[in-house]
Amino acid sequence: MLLNDRSVHITHSIGVTFKINCIDRVIPEGAKRVLQMGNKFSLAPKKPPIEKIIVDIEHAVNETKAPESLKDEVRRIISNHLR
Numbered sequence: 001m002l003l004n005d006r007s008v009h010i011t012h013s014i015g016v017t018f019k020i021n022c023i024d025r026v027i028p029e030g031a032k033r034v035l036q037m038g039n040k041f042s043l044a045p046k047k048p049p050i051e052k053i054i055v056d057i058e059h060a061v062n063e064t065k066a067p068e069s070l071k072d073e074v075r076r077i078i079s080n081h082l083r
Contacts, residue, residue, distance in 0.1 A: 050082060 027035075034041065057078050061071045 053082065054078075 057075075061074055064071065066074075
């Protein structure tokens with residue numbers, strides 16, 4: 001439920017911003033709790049982004065000047081953590 005269209009933003013003198021509900025609907029408690037967490041809140045993904053983690057790590061490992069044996073060791077350790 002979006003409140004942007006029919007809500008009022010009030011900024012207190014100490015810099016805290018409040019939203020006042022100006023619609024006729026009752027906002028469910030779950031939605032209120034999420035809104036109270038602030039603008040930077042986001043839900044954690046249901047499944048970790050394993051592919052992105054692997055790609056990022058592989059890129060970082062390939063960019064280092066470490067010996068190949070050390071790079072392989074890093075890959076093995078990370079692989080064990082991701083299982």
